[in-house]
Amino acid sequence: MSRHPLADFGWDDDWAAAFAPYAAQGLVPGRVVRVDRGQCDIVTPEGPVRADTEFVTPHDPLRVICTGDWAVVDADGCDPRYVRTYLPRRTSFVRSTSSKRSEGQILAANVDHAVIAGSLAAELDLGRIERFLALAWESGAQPVVVLTKADLVPDAATTAHLVSDVETAAPGVQVLAVSAEQGHGIDVLGAVLDGTSVLLGQSGAGKSTLANALLGADVMDVHAGRDVDGKGRHTTTTRNLLVLPTGGVLIDTPGLRGVGLFDAEAGVGQVFSEIEALAQGCRFHDCAHDAEPGCAVLAALDDGTLPPRRLDSYRKLLRENQRLAARTDARLRDEMRRVWKMRGAQGRAAMEAKRGRLG
Numbered sequence: 001m002s003r004h005p006l007a008d009f010g011w012d013d014d015w016a017a018a019f020a021p022y023a024a025q026g027l028v029p030g031r032v033v034r035v036d037r038g039q040c041d042i043v044t045p046e047g048p049v050r051a052d053t054e055f056v057t058p059h060d061p062l063r064v065i066c067t068g069d070w071a072v073v074d075a076d077g078c079d080p081r082y083v084r085t086y087l088p089r090r091t092s093f094v095r096s097t098s099s100k101r102s103e104g105q106i107l108a109a110n111v112d113h114a115v116i117a118g119s120l121a122a123e124l125d126l127g128r129i130e131r132f133l134a135l136a137w138e139s140g141a142q143p144v145v146v147l148t149k150a151d152l153v154p155d156a157a158t159t160a161h162l163v164s165d166v167e168t169a170a171p172g173v174q175v176l177a178v179s180a181e182q183g184h185g186i187d188v189l190g191a192v193l194d195g196t197s198v199l200l201g202q203s204g205a206g207k208s209t210l211a212n213a214l215l216g217a218d219v220m221d222v223h224a225g226r227d228v229d230g231k232g233r234h235t236t237t238t239r240n241l242l243v244l245p246t247g248g249v250l251i252d253t254p255g256l257r258g259v260g261l262f263d264a265e266a267g268v269g270q271v272f273s274e275i276e277a278l279a280q281g282c283r284f285h286d287c288a289h290d291a292e293p294g295c296a297v298l299a300a301l302d303d304g305t306l307p308p309r310r311l312d313s314y315r316k317l318l319r320e321n322q323r324l325a326a327r328t329d330a331r332l333r334d335e336m337r338r339v340w341k342m343r344g345a346q347g348r349a350a351m352e353a354k355r356g357r358l359g
């Protein structure tokens with residue numbers, strides 16, 4: 001059997017099965033490269049097409065079609081062509097907003113691997129890596145941490161030490177040290193990244209350099225020329241969705257680059273899976289690991305198996321996440337208000353009891 005023309009873009013048997021009913025209606029599948037001004041660029045078996053997104057722009061912002069979606073498009077000959085629907089998403093990257101009006105924004109769909117870039121040129125910021133890990137897990141994608149600029153670390157033993165530090169902050173996640181500059185580790189990373197990938201990380205972490213190294217010189221030239229006239233031959237296929245020579249595609253959108261705050265409680269749990277596992281052993285199921293008797297988390301702190309930094313980071317991310325959720329979720333906001341009130345009342349009652357004892 002010949003290779004499907006969309007295989008390079010991530011098409012597989014499961015997508016084909018999901019698409020089968022539409023194929024029977026003569027509709028065409030395609031991967032969304034970018035969405036703008038009521039239309040989107042889609043790569044289809046017949047090449048890049050532009051189609052109207054009117055039917056896939058519902059009020060719920062999380063259900064608006066986005067880069068990475070598998071679109072179901074009118075057959076060639078329809079003018080204008082419409083995206084009729086898109087196939088159910090496997091994963092989705094969402095940006096939470098603190099704005100009361102919007103409930104979040106979908107940034108990319110159907111991402112298999114989230115590459116979290118952290119630079120070895122500066123002191124490692126494990127908290128930052130954990131935050132990106134939470135975002136990645138929350139999306140449904142498998143994270144991989146890439147420590148960039150390994151050429152700036154003086155010796156291999158130090159690099160190995162740094163990798164192992166990050167490994168303790170990233171249970172269940174592969175951690176690689178690479179140097180895009182010297183080409184070290186790029187082949188290993190390329191082999192890991194089948195399917196669809198995104199690059200996350202702070203500005204300056206080395207994401208663009210890494211992308212270029214993964215893409216190879218030829219593709220990089222095409223990419224560099226993307227905005228010259230806005231209608232170059234490769235424009236639509238290279239702007240946001242880049243085919244890797246080792247197989248797989250890289251999604252690179254401005255929204256993903258700027259992603260910051262997130263709403264990812266389940267993701268946080270996965271980043272700190274060893275803490276959540278310890279908490280199973282706490283005497284109280286709602287243990288806050290503060291001063292409760294029989295707290296397994298505090299016991300692990302005491303015997304040195306849990307680094308204090310991990311617990312601090314876990315709490316910080318949970319707090320941050322809760323604050324954000326509180327801003328966007330009125331129900332939780334009311335609940336938190338109720339708890340605060342109760343705590344206040346309890347606090348007052350305790351004070352009064354104490355005063356009573358004293359007086």
Ligand code: GDP
Binds near residue numbers: 203
């Ligand atoms: P981005 O903001 O995450 O896309 O980061 P860039 O790819 O623009 O890289 C930021 C800076 O780090 C640039 O000055 C790069 O030249 C430098 N850089 C990136 N990768 C490497 C590397 O492997 N080794 C060294 N020494 N510098 C690198």
Ligand code: ZN
Binds near residue numbers: 287290295
């Ligand atoms: Zn506890």
